[in-house]
Amino acid sequence: MLNQLDGHTILIGLMAYPIRHSMSPTMHNHAFAKLGLNFAYLAFEITNEGLPKAIDAIRTLDMRGSNISMPNKQKVIPLLDKLDPATEMIGAVNTVVNDHGVLTGYTTDGVGMIKSLDDEGINIRGQKMTLAGAGGAGTAIAIQCALDGVKEISIFNQDDEFFAQAKRNVDVINEKTDCKATLHRLEDRDDFKAEIDDAYIYCDATGVGMNPLEGQTLVSDPSWFRKDLVVFDTVYAPRTTKLMEVAQEAGVEHVFNGLGMMLEQGAAAFKLWTGKEMPVDYIRDILFNEDAK
Numbered sequence: 001m002l003n004q005l006d007g008h009t010i011l012i013g014l015m016a017y018p019i020r021h022s023m024s025p026t027m028h029n030h031a032f033a034k035l036g037l038n039f040a041y042l043a044f045e046i047t048n049e050g051l052p053k054a055i056d057a058i059r060t061l062d063m064r065g066s067n068i069s070m071p072n073k074q075k076v077i078p079l080l081d082k083l084d085p086a087t088e089m090i091g092a093v094n095t096v097v098n099d100h101g102v103l104t105g106y107t108t109d110g111v112g113m114i115k116s117l118d119d120e121g122i123n124i125r126g127q128k129m130t131l132a133g134a135g136g137a138g139t140a141i142a143i144q145c146a147l148d149g150v151k152e153i154s155i156f157n158q159d160d161e162f163f164a165q166a167k168r169n170v171d172v173i174n175e176k177t178d179c180k181a182t183l184h185r186l187e188d189r190d191d192f193k194a195e196i197d198d199a200y201i202y203c204d205a206t207g208v209g210m211n212p213l214e215g216q217t218l219v220s221d222p223s224w225f226r227k228d229l230v231v232f233d234t235v236y237a238p239r240t241t242k243l244m245e246v247a248q249e250a251g252v253e254h255v256f257n258g259l260g261m262m263l264e265q266g267a268a269a270f271k272l273w274t275g276k277e278m279p280v281d282y283i284r285d286i287l288f289n290e291d292a293k
């Protein structure tokens with residue numbers, strides 16, 4: 001055991017399905033142990049059907065909270081007492097905090113993305129972002145970036161069920177933040193190329209490049225990328241996606257996968273539960289070393 005568990009141990013959950021592959025238990029339990037915090041983090045396979053009882057168990061068992069992942073990120077909202085304002089705009093929850101029976105929902109994915117860039121010395125505030133995707137990750141990134149001072153966001157989505165969400169994201173950003181958002185169709189390749197060319201950062205939040213779309217990319221021509229563009233892929237398995245390879249071939253200096261985002265979204269949740277900073281450099285080493293295991 002990492003921790004010396006006893007009668008005072010405070011439980012944090014992760015409620016999702018499927019979930020056995022998640023790195024979050026490793027991340028949080030190592031962080032608790034490193035800081036000597038008497039907490040334990042456990043993953044529970046919870047579908048939409050089991051969610052109401054599972055959320056109620058947070059109160060019943062006096063858990064400090066839980067992470068929430070697919071397929072429960074939206075379904076959890078009516079089961080909570082409060083949402084923080086950014087989370088209300090995003091419309092999805094990945095972290096629940098229990099304050100003496102009052103459950104508040106937060107979304108830390110967007111915060112994590114921005115913090116992971118800060119960690120690398122990249123400041124996207126005041127800049128223009130071109131973003132592909134409007135699912136869970138794309139929505140959290142778009143709205144948090146708009147709230148945190150990104151000046152302009154061009155949101156691209158293919159013509160599927162997420163296009164309406166992309167439109168909603170654009171409308172929410174334009175109504176409620178100082179950022180200017182525009183909606184674009186991914187099928188319009190000339191427009192896509194021009195908007196990437198005009199941006200400081202290109203972020204792919206589609207999951208293209210990850211299993212079952214591993215080896216694929218929305219941009220396969222290195223000439224689309226300037227050397228001073230920042231290229232960010234939310235995918236972290238594989239560590240180097242096809243998009244990242246194309247960007248590296250183009251000579252782009254700042255190319256990132258989603259591992260830093262994953263780490264920092266966890267650190268933000270950790271802070272909400274414990275009030276402490278996660279020892280991110282220590283945890284980063286452990287997570288990167290997972291590759292070697």
Ligand code: NAD
Pocket residue numbers: 109112132133134135136137138157158160162163186205206207208210213234235236258259261262263265
């Ligand atoms: P989602 O299913 O909610 O959304 C998928 C988005 O990608 C939609 O906008 C959809 O239209 C688009 N899309 C799907 N297939 C496409 C294709 N073939 N071509 C173009 N667009 C396509 O998924 P999500 O939860 O937002 O996750 C997206 C990716 O982000 C995944 O790879 C996930 O692992 C990653 N992610 C990473 C982190 C992190 O911390 N790094 C956090 C959340 C999600």
